[in-house]
Amino acid sequence: MNGSGIDVGFNGLGPVLGRALRRIPTWVLILATGLWLLPTTGAFIASLRPRAFGRTSAWWEDLLDPSTWTLESYRIALDSSVNNSFIEGLLNSFSVAIPSVLIPLLIASAAAYAIIYIPFRGSELVLFAILALIAVPIYGVLIPLLQAFVSGVHLTLPFIDKTVTLVPVMGLAGSIAGVWIIHVGTQLPFSIFLLVFAVARVPRSLIETARIDGASELRIYSRVVIPLIAPALAALGVLLFLWAWNDFIVALTIIGANPDAFPATVRFSSIGSLVDGPVPLAMVFIHSSVAIIVFFGLQRHFVRGLHTGIT
Numbered sequence: 001m002n003g004s005g006i007d008v009g010f011n012g013l014g015p016v017l018g019r020a021l022r023r024i025p026t027w028v029l030i031l032a033t034g035l036w037l038l039p040t041t042g043a044f045i046a047s048l049r050p051r052a053f054g055r056t057s058a059w060w061e062d063l064l065d066p067s068t069w070t071l072e073s074y075r076i077a078l079d080s081s082v083n084n085s086f087i088e089g090l091l092n093s094f095s096v097a098i099p100s101v102l103i104p105l106l107i108a109s110a111a112a113y114a115i116i117y118i119p120f121r122g123s124e125l126v127l128f129a130i131l132a133l134i135a136v137p138i139y140g141v142l143i144p145l146l147q148a149f150v151s152g153v154h155l156t157l158p159f160i161d162k163t164v165t166l167v168p169v170m171g172l173a174g175s176i177a178g179v180w181i182i183h184v185g186t187q188l189p190f191s192i193f194l195l196v197f198a199v200a201r202v203p204r205s206l207i208e209t210a211r212i213d214g215a216s217e218l219r220i221y222s223r224v225v226i227p228l229i230a231p232a233l234a235a236l237g238v239l240l241f242l243w244a245w246n247d248f249i250v251a252l253t254i255i256g257a258n259p260d261a262f263p264a265t266v267r268f269s270s271i272g273s274l275v276d277g278p279v280p281l282a283m284v285f286i287h288s289s290v291a292i293i294v295f296f297g298l299q300r301h302f303v304r305g306l307h308t309g310i311t
Contacts, residue, residue: 047073047281073282086283089264093245093287095176096263100183100244101237107184108191109233112199113221115192117207127196133189138182142253145182149173149254174258179251183244191236198232199225234301238294245291 046059048069077086115123153167172178202225210220226233248265255261259270264287268280 043281044285045069047278047285049278073278074286076279077282077286085267085270086264086286088260089262089267090287090290092176092261093263093265093290096180096183096247096251097241097244099180100187101240103180103184104187104191104240105233105237108188108195108236109199109226109229110221111192112195113217113225115196116199117202117204117220117225118217127193130189130192134193136186138186139249141186142182142250146173146253146256149178172254174255174261176255176261178254179247179263180244182250182254183240183247187240187243191240194236195229195232198229202228231301234298238298241294242291245294 042059045063048071049059050068050070050072114120115127148167149170149172152165152169154163154165156163172181206224206228207220210224215223246265247263251263252266255266259267264283268283268287
């Protein structure tokens, strides 16, 4: 229970999960990890093999023979003169992922601070509504949102037979902006929900002391709360980036007939028909390496942030 009267604690959840995981035998975890990594390992080895080898032998035959490995497929994948479509797809993926991370972090952190430390009537109802929105699947609203982007949202008033435009046509269909706007909107409920737990752990005495010293709510939010919830922000940022970076269906649905705006995940299907052998696999690993770098670069903050959010 925090100072606003909203119960946001899952006390004891961390130790319970820890005890449950410690009961699992080590060999089971090793076996599960090996099975999980087997397809990825096979694809990675195949991407390092010469193109001619893919037609004559299986990837495991070269698993212990690094002398046959080559980076030719990666060179072709990154050569804009040979395959400019993949490079453009990577740039489009960044154009989708960056706003999909920064905007929810900013809005969700401010909303979480307001829910916890700025008393207002109906705060518990707001938190309940956020919980309800988390349950709405993104794929269930894609087509209605696409229709809204294409033709706007209109309401015909009964009795007077008058049509009112609620949302005008903004030309977002077929654009990168339309994709990241949907990511922002659909990920905001989860982002707010996660950060509410992190903000609730900030000592209320710090907030009250800052208010007594004359600090404004904006200054308290930016100078006190944000530094203390930085691990949770990093953890949430990693999740948001992975979701946006690896997205396929939202980009394909919203961008549709504008292939120039497709991110790399959508372009893989067309590139694979133009470039044979291990080159498409090399493109997949180049694309995945960005997400891997982001994850491992923020791994320490990611673990701390998740712990902050659930304990």
